[in-house]
Amino acid sequence: MARKKLIKNGVIVTASDRYEADILIEGETISAIGHNLPDGDAEVIDAKGCYVFPGAIDPHTHLDMPFGGTVTKDDFESGTMAAAFGGTTSIIDFCLTEKGKPLKDAIQTWHNKSKDKSVIDYSFHLMIGEINERVLSELPAVIQEEGISSLKVFMAYKNVFQADDETLFRTLIAAKDLGALVMVHAENGDVIDYLTKEALKNGNTDPVYHALTRPPEVEGEATGRAAQLTSLAKSQLYVVHVSCAEAVEKIAEARNKGVDIWGETCPQYLALDQSHLELPDFEGAKYVWSPPLREKWHQEVLWNALKSGQLQTLGSDQCSFDFNGQKSLGKGDFTKIPNGGPMIEDRVSILFSEGVMKGRITINQFVDIVSTRVAKLFGMFPKKGTISVGADADLVLFDPNKERILSAATHHMAVDYNAFEGMKITGEPVSVMVRGEFVVRDRQFVGKAGSGQYIKREKYGTMKKLKQNETQPI
Ligand SMILES: NC(=O)NCCC(=O)O
Numbered sequence: 117m118a119r120k121k122l123i124k125n126g127v128i129v130t131a132s133d134r135y136e137a138d139i140l141i142e143g144e145t146i147s148a149i150g151h152n153l154p155d156g157d158a159e160v161i162d163a164k165g166c167y168v169f170p171g172a173i174d175p176h177t178h179l180d181m182p183f184g185g186t187v188t189k190d191d192f193e194s195g196t197m198a199a200a201f202g203g204t205t206s207i208i209d210f211c212l213t214e215k216g217k218p219l220k221d222a223i224q225t226w227h228n229k230s231k232d233k234s235v236i237d238y239s240f241h242l243m244i245g246e247i248n249e250r251v252l253s254e255l256p257a258v259i260q261e262e263g264i265s266s267l268k269v270f271m272a273y274k275n276v277f278q279a280d281d282e283t284l285f286r287t288l289i290a291a292k293d294l295g296a297l298v299m300v301h302a303e304n305g306d307v308i309d310y311l312t313k314e315a316l317k318n319g320n321t322d323p324v325y326h327a328l329t330r331p332p333e334v335e336g337e338a339t340g341r342a343a344q345l346t347s348l349a350k351s352q353l354y355v356v357h358v359s360c361a362e363a364v365e366k367i368a369e370a371r372n373k374g375v376d377i378w379g380e381t382c383p384q385y386l387a388l389d390q391s392h393l394e395l396p397d398f399e400g401a402k403y404v405w406s407p408p409l410r411e412k413w414h415q416e417v418l419w420n421a422l423k424s425g426q427l428q429t430l431g432s433d434q435c436s437f438d439f440n441g442q443k444s445l446g447k448g449d450f451t452k453i454p455n456g457g458p459m460i461e462d463r464v465s466i467l468f469s470e471g472v473m474k475g476r477i478t479i480n481q482f483v484d485i486v487s488t489r490v491a492k493l494f495g496m497f498p499k500k501g502t503i504s505v506g507a508d509a510d511l512v513l514f515d516p517n518k519e520r521i522l523s524a525a526t527h528h529m530a531v532d533y534n535a536f537e538g539m540k541i542t543g544e545p546v547s548v549m550v551r552g553e554f555v556v557r558d559r560q561f562v563g564k565a566g567s568g569q570y571i572k573r574e575k576y577g578t579m580k581k582l583k584q585n586e587t588q589p590i
């Protein structure tokens with residue numbers, strides 16, 4: 117068994133508390149938390165000047181994913197290594213399925229992509245593109261045996277991933293009975309398809325037309341529709357990558373009526389805006405993802421929604437493509453630019469710097485948004501998502517005073533640009549531990565490909581104390 121570790125002199129921060137105490141780690145888990153714990157034969161780790169956070173959990177990644185005529189640049193090795201440098205100790209990646217093919221084959225493909233590669237712990241959501249007797253008969257095993265308690269339905273990407281309303285509705289009904297959380301990419305794919313064809317017909321081919329053909333109304337409409345269907349099915353819904361006021365409004369409205377609905381935003385929507393798509397020399401292509409970046413005023417709406425609890429989580433939507441060679445597939449036709457951006461590494465630091473340091477959210481809300489709430493919603497709490505005796509020792513030693521500049525020159529993702537290039541931020545994950553073993557120590561990678569473990573998750577709703585109107589400690 118690994119030598120015991122004792123973290124001393126740090127300030128522990130959870131979703132509810134902030135206090136000075138030592139943490140004793142034995143094997144993979146936390147065995148004691150207290151003042152002046154005896155060293156014994158433990159290795160002592162000095163966390164002076166650092167916060168000790170529970171490892172962050174990224175609920176939304178696409179690693180090694182075929183999309184837009186190419187494959188994402190970051191795979192489970194480079195992507196999880198970059199995640200670890202950013203303070204993330206677990207991810208949930210989207211497993212794509214193909215119509216007419218067994219769900220278990222898709223899951224096996226995702227196990228093959230991640231096993232022997234991931235340096236942090238990982239789990240999968242499962243895409244549902246069709247509902248029929250075969251799919252329905254496979255779902256109980258997906259949830260119970262594979263521990264995949266979240267199902268993803270795309271309302272956009274016509275003729276690629278898009279599912280119709282019947283599929284969404286039947287998925288919601290099945291999920292209610294089986295104990296799964298339904299996730300939606302909420303944009304009206306049919307309207308986008310029409311607007312896109314019109315744009316091309318009129319010779320509008322630049323990257324900015326990606327945003328102009330996917331206006332906020334198409335996101336608001338789809339979010340509202342998904343919320344209504346959830347209400348009708350008496351089921352549960354998680355809306356991924358919320359980017360605009362129109363969608364926040366629909367989520368808040370449904371929550372106020374008691375619908376079991378949750379919303380995730382992403383760092384790109386909090387820190388970047390539509391003007392990035394207008395950059396010259398095709399550079400706007402770096403910022404093409406869906407939903408698109410919005411006018412700047414939407415950012416404050418998203419921050420307020422995180423603060424008030426109308427949005428609850430932050431996903432990276434990591435889906436990286438090189439600018440050279442991959443994004444360039446769309447030169448002269450914005451519809452051929454692979455959709456997605458590199459976000460896995462900077463997600464946590466951006467929320468800390470732009471959120472906590474600028475007084476938009478509290479430090480406890482920060483922990484809740486990047487870790488605890490995700491663990492609760494996706495069936496991993498209290499093993500993951502908090503610092504408590506018996507929990508996995510997934511820990512981040514975070515220096516809140518370190519000032520730095522985000523850049524492709526220093527990031528660890530495999531992709532050739534950083535979407536936040538030149539952005540000054542405050543705060544840095546110094547050392548990161550997964551189940552008691554360092555993956556990053558003093559900003560050096562000390563982990564191993566394949567050391568990450570697959571997480572079988574509990575059914576949705578296992579955490580009985582998760583109440584619709586639960587307010588967060590401020
Ligand atoms: N977001 C994006 O543009 N790419 C990844 C796939 C998705 O989440 O829609």
Ligand SMILES: [Zn+2]
Pocket residue numbers: 301356357406407
């Ligand atoms: Zn999406």
Ligand SMILES: [Zn+2]
Pocket residue numbers: 176177178433434435
């Ligand atoms: Zn995504």
